[in-house]
Amino acid sequence: MTMIFGIPLQAFMGQLLIGLINGSFYALLSLGLAVIFGLLRVINFAHGAQYMLGAFAALLLAMYGGVSYWVALLLAPVIVGLTAAVVEKTMLSRLYKLDHLYGLLFTFGLALVIEGTFRYFFGASGKPYPAPSALSGASNLGFMVLPNYRGWVVVASLAVCIATWALIERTKLGAYLRAATENPSLVQAFGINVPLLLTLTYALGAGLAAFAGVLAAPIYQVSPLMGSNIIIVVFAVVVVGGMGSIMGAIVTGYLLGIAEGLTKVFYPEASNIVIFVIMAIVLILRPAGLFGKDV
Amino acid sequence: MRKFLTSVAFVGLSVAPALAEVSDGKVKIGILNDQSGVYADFGGKFSYEAARMAVEDFGGTVLGAPVEVVTADHQNKADIASNIARQWYDTEQVDTIMELTSSSVGLAVQALSLEAKKITINTGAATSELTGAQCSPYGFHWAYDTHALAVGTGGALVEEGGDSWFFLTADYAFGYSLEENTSNFVKEKGGTVLGAVRHPLATTDYSSFLLQAQASGAKVIGLANAGMDTQNAIKQAAEFGITAGGQRLAALLFTLAEVHGIGLDAAQGLNLTESFYWNRTDETRAFGQRFMDRTGAMPNMVHAGTYSAVLSYLKAIEAAGTDETEAVAAKLHELPVSDVFASNGKVAANGRMISDVYLMEVKKPGESDTPWDYYTVKATIPGDQAYLDPAKSGCALVK
Structure with a gap:
């Protein structure tokens, strides 16, 4: 059998693929964070809670409305996006003129309130959410058994990441958004409604988190803690990628997913710190992140 | 005559209000566990509720002194747990700490309580070290172990x-x-x-x-x-x-x-x-239903074990006639455990409560x-x- 770094090639391939799957979640979540930070300059600590809300929205829609997974995949991000828009309009927008720290503290507090509320009603163990029947089962790839649903996660997350990147970098709306960040008063002078753009951006970022939440629901237990478990890693991904860099967030998400997956084979005990070690090294060598521009 | 007077005085002392035998006029039981993390359903606020049930079933007082249950979240961190335990012992007159989910926390608080000369009854942590190399004369382990x-x-x-x-x-x-x-x-x-x-x-x-x-x-x-x-x-x-x-x-x-x-x-x-299943006997079913009515969930072995631990602690105080640590620990070792959780329990010299x-x-x-x-x-x-x-x-x- 072919060996690579002392482990069989087949096992190595399997771990690479798993890294890619986990990377999909990191990429989707860090993308939303990067969009919000890049355009609003808000460090959105409520991102993990919004991811959790997406999963719970799917669960509650299924429990009380009999809504299927596919509909929830569209509906949950819309619902979470709308609530995020309300939060932005009524509260967060008041903090833009202040130091970044206030936005961070506000979203952090918001996350604690949301998670605490859900823990009160649903307990820490959470609830199971079944995978859609069309994607249940697994395919044998020869080197590993790939659950069909996980394959779908990679495809769906890649598609959404590329679409979001294109929306911001390649469309007129995206151009307005970017311009509004650079110089809001000038853009406003051109007759563009900047506050509305910012609300939309925050809703989009939250919607992306909710989308990742629905994708995650059948794999992980839908639990109030699911967001806080993943959010710190996602922040590290954004920092490594370069704060605010959209492409950086996507690429780094996948790369770090793979790095973490491989660590789980070679030295499992370090698997939850490897990302932070990489973050420290990147910050020493390239303080603006791999894809960030020096400011 | 002098002898007579001494014995009168002696009898007088022993029938004096038992309240005097309970330090600070109150028995305070601390339930310290994870209430927001991965073990919040495993123990969590449900254990607190189980402890309160045990106090109510015991009558709410022991030796005439009221019994109070306090609780805190240790977030699965041994340092936070140790800080809370110290604060409880030093400034809040807590007499005993129980539950202590998570083995690292359990070991840390048991060691600290040995120094402070306080009783701990662990119902949430698993490690058999608690009654092994790191055992304590005041440390007890209920419910289960590795x-x-x-x-x-x-x-x-x-x-x-x-x-x-x-x-x-x-x-x-x-x-x-x-x-x-x-x-x-x-x-x-x-x-x-x-x-x-x-x-x-x-x-x-x-x-x-x-x-x-x-x-x-x-x-x-x-x-x-x-x-x-x-x-x-x-x-x-x-x-x-x-x-x-x-x-x-x-x-x-x-x-x-x-x-x-x-x-x-x-x-x-x-x-x-x-070590416990609510749907096993009529007695456990009745207990399960009462617990369910209060918490919305059926008890697991940690919750039922906490109930048993609190009850046993109060029985030991009653039998000892004081809440002084040495005397209560001796009674805990001595008394058989017989309640809804364990019908034939006994406590071994290493602090392990042995039941089916x-x-x-x-x-x-x-x-x-x-x-x-x-x-x-x-x-x-x-x-x-x-x-x-x-x-x-x-x-x-x-x-």
Whole structure:
């Protein structure tokens, strides 16, 4: 059998693929964070809670409305996006003129309130959410058994990441958004409604988190803690990628997913710190992140 | 005459209001556990409620002094737990701390309480070290431990032909203790251990570890972890076709609360060990229903164990006629434990409360006819077989 770094090639391939799957979640979540930070300059600590809300929205829609997974995949991000828009309009927008720290503290507090509320009603163990029947089962790839649903996660997350990147970098709306960040008063002078753009951006970022939440629901237990478990890693991904860099967030998400997956084979005990070690090294060598521009 | 006066004075003292024998005129029990993290359903606020139930059932007072239950969240961190414990002992007149989920916390607070000369009754942590090398004259361990879990679940699976094992182990004191106990037991029975992989606490994705376990070719994959970690591992093992491929999963620490969390679809067929099941006798059913009415959930062994621990502590104070630590600890060692949790319990010299444990199998979705009806009791393991012989525990208090 072919060996690579002392482990069989087949096992190595399997771990690479798993890294890619986990990377999909990191990429989707860090993308939303990067969009919000890049355009609003808000460090959105409520991102993990919004991811959790997406999963719970799917669960509650299924429990009380009999809504299927596919509909929830569209509906949950819309619902979470709308609530995020309300939060932005009524509260967060008041903090833009202040130091970044206030936005961070506000979203952090918001996350604690949301998670605490859900823990009160649903307990820490959470609830199971079944995978859609069309994607249940697994395919044998020869080197590993790939659950069909996980394959779908990679495809769906890649598609959404590329679409979001294109929306911001390649469309007129995206151009307005970017311009509004650079110089809001000038853009406003051109007759563009900047506050509305910012609300939309925050809703989009939250919607992306909710989308990742629905994708995650059948794999992980839908639990109030699911967001806080993943959010710190996602922040590290954004920092490594370069704060605010959209492409950086996507690429780094996948790369770090793979790095973490491989660590789980070679030295499992370090698997939850490897990302932070990489973050420290990147910050020493390239303080603006791999894809960030020096400011 | 003088002799007479002395004896009158003596009798007078002993019939004086018993209140005088309780320090600060109040008995204060602290329930310290995880209320917001991965073990919040395993113990959490449910244990606090169980403790309050025990106080109410006891009558609310002991030796004429009111009994109060306080609680705090230690967030699974030994340093936070130690700080709270010190504060409780030093400034808030807490007399005893119980529950103490998480082995690192349990060991830290038991050591600190030995210094402070206070009683701890651990019902939430698993490590058998609490009554082993690190035992304390004031430290007690109720409900279960890693040895009982290993004997229960490990023993059952080895007997059914699961003689090669691979472990997924939580990377801290509890995981090591559970893995070691189970490994020893499997080897003793003639089985082999093919390997183990250590994962950090609160890992969300187990697929990588599961693939390694799958590649090992072991017949049984032992999950030496707890709470949400085990839940996620079980769900993902089903997803990757590990159980369908003929390998068996052994959840070494899994309780009713976690079964409820993942649902019977994912949990069916699992073997697990608990020292309490609400749907076992009429008495446990009645207790379960009362607990359900208060909390909205049926109790697991940690919750019922906490009830028993509080009740036993209060009985010991009553029997000792004081809440002084030395006297109460002596009574706790001496009195048999007989309540809804344990009908024939006894406390060994190392502080281990020895009572029966049960091997359960999780029902299939179609077999469960009432809510929370999740287990079939497959075997009753007598306490003396489930728990380590105190003489071999390595505890210096056992002579």
